[in-house]
Structure formats: structure tokens, C-alpha cells
Amino acid sequence: MTTLLAARSDRPVQFLWGTNVLVEEAALQDIVRDDVRLPEAGPTCEDLAPARFVTNPAALEEVFLAGMNAVARMDGAPPITSVVVRIQGWREGHGIPAAAESSPYVGWCCLFATPAPSTAESGCLSLADPRAGSDLTAMPGLPWGRQVLIRPVPGALAIAPGWLTHSVVPIEHGQQLVMAVATCSR
Structure with missing residues (x-):
């Protein structure tokens, strides 16, 4: 969400807190194996x-x-020239506290999920803006007014700036x- 400043007659309205994030469904046919299964036993997170x-x-x-x-x-930024993709298995108990990346952008794509969780938020990727809030912002530090859950x-598929807090x-x-x-470089 973008917040607008009141415009003076001599200045156009400015957009503040703009943070571009891509959330969409990736077409994974012919990319992911049909028999994808995570072994039941193993650590909570593994490469x-x-x-x-x-x-x-x-x-x-x-x-x-x-x-x-x-x-x-x-963002009006230079193009990304390369990405590094890691495949990870996440099991019960895995969670990531608020973190950020040094990469210009970071991306996540779910390749397999089972079973459907009983709690809608279980395993969700959460994105939040770490910048200090402003007056009348619902929650300081969250200029969007809330976290975005995927x-x-x-x-x-979610792509976000690396500086954006994710958990x-x-x-x-x-x-x-x-x-x-995935992380990237220019």
C-alpha cells in the first residue's frame, strides 16, 4: 500500500513507503518432478x-x-543478471524469525506441501516493512498497516526486496x- 502526502499547489503528490513485491502463481509443470516427496524423518530445515x-x-x-x-x-532499478536457487525441506517446528538478505531481491517458491495445515498461518511466509512507522500508522514499522502473508x-511465488523483513x-x-x-546479483 502506498501512502499519499497532501499536495501543495506547487508540488505534485508524492508516494511514500512504496515497496514493490510480486506474489503470483508460478507455472511449475515440466520444472518440478511429479513424485516430489520430502522424507518424513530429518531436521526441521535442510538443504x-x-x-x-x-x-x-x-x-x-x-x-x-x-x-x-x-x-x-x-523499482526503476538495474536488471538482475543471475540468481542462485537452493532447494530446502521444511518440517514441523521450522520457523524463521524476522530476517533480511543482502541480496537486492529474494524469492521463495513452494514446490510441494503436505498435508493441509489445521492452522491457516502455519508455514506462511510473512513480509513486513522494517522502516520506522509514521504518525497515524496502524502499527509503527508496518507502513502497510499489516504484515503480508503468503x-x-x-x-x-513471492519476490521481495532483500531489505524487506521476512519470516x-x-x-x-x-x-x-x-x-x-533464491537470491540474486546484478
Whole structure:
């Protein structure tokens, strides 16, 4: 959400707190294996061999590169030239406290999720603006007025500036996710 300043007659309205974020459904057919399954036993978060889950790593990188460049264009920023994609398995109890990345943009794509959680927020990616709030902002530090939650369903893709605070709501008992996480460089 963008906040508007009252315009003076000699100045146009200015947009403040603008933060471009892309949230969409990625077409993963021919990219993700049909038999994607996370082994039941294992740590709450682990890096996984991409070949076990992805049939076309270059196509997955292109999904992230296209999304990051779309946000870069909205930001009026230079194009992104390369991405690094990691495949991670997330199991019950995994959660990420508020963090940020040094990468210009960071992206997440859910490749597999089972079963449907009993709590709607379980495993959600949460995005929040870490900048100090302003007067009359619903919650200082959240100029959007709220956190943005992205549910972990297969195909869910989110791209955000690396400085934007992100976290993961802890994953509930029995829930498992396979996530692609991407960072980039110019």
C-alpha cells in the first residue's frame, strides 16, 4: 500500500513507503518432478539436492529471474543478471524469525506441501516493512498497516526486496514443505 502526502499547489503528490513485491502463481509443470516427496524423518530445515525435486533447474532459475526483473523494473532499478536457487525441506517446528538478505531481491517458491495445515498461518511466509512507522500508522514499522502473508501452496511465488523483513510462521505437526529459495546479483 502506498501512502499519499497532501499536495501543495506547487508540488505534485508524492508516494511514500512504496515497496514493490510480486506474489503470483508460478507455472511449475515440466520444472518440478511429479513424485516430489520430502522424507518424513530429518531436521526441521535442510538443504536438499535439486535433482531429487527439480527436472529443469534452468527453467526454475528463469522463473525467479523473470520475477526479480519484473520487480526491478517497477523499482526503476538495474536488471538482475543471475540468481542462485537452493532447494530446502521444511518440517514441523521450522520457523524463521524476522530476517533480511543482502541480496537486492529474494524469492521463495513452494514446490510441494503436505498435508493441509489445521492452522491457516502455519508455514506462511510473512513480509513486513522494517522502516520506522509514521504518525497515524496502524502499527509503527508496518507502513502497510499489516504484515503480508503468503500461504505455502504448490506454485506460490513471492519476490521481495532483500531489505524487506521476512519470516516464516512455524510449521505445525505433520506439515512438510519443499521450498525453492533464491537470491540474486546484478
